Amino acid sequence: MLLLCGSTAGVGxxxxxxxxAIVAKFGGGFAVEVVRADARRELVAVKLGLFDxxxxxxxxxxxxxASSASGESTRHG
Structure with a gap:
């Protein structure tokens, strides 16, 4: 579960x-590098949520x- 700093609110x-793993995109926004099933690597735009x-x-x-983020994308619950 990710927790909002200074709060007990979280996102399961x-x-x-x-x-x-977060990179800034030229012109604004953020992305992560993902490895697709065919081993292609690409930057995928993401919106950031809560920080842990x-x-x-x-x-x-x-x-x-269907990808794996270069930084080991996972689901926390």
């Missing part, structure tokens, strides 16, 4: 990646289905 089963500062992770929302 939220996809997250290590903060170090205790574990160095951030919730992401984007087209990460």
């Amino acid at each position: 089963n939220a996809p997250s990646v290590p903060v170090t 500062t205790a574990h160095g992770r951030v919730q992401v929302d984007g087209d990460l289905a």
Whole structure:
């Protein structure tokens, strides 16, 4: 579960990646590198959600289905 700092509010089963996997996109926004099933690597735009500062992770929302983020995308619940 990702927790909002200073709060007991959280998001169960939220996809997250290590903060170090986030890259800034030219012109604004953020992305993560994903490895597709055919071993292609690509940057996928994501929206950032809650930060888990205790574990160095951030919730992401984007087209990460059927992929593995370079930073080991996982669901925490």
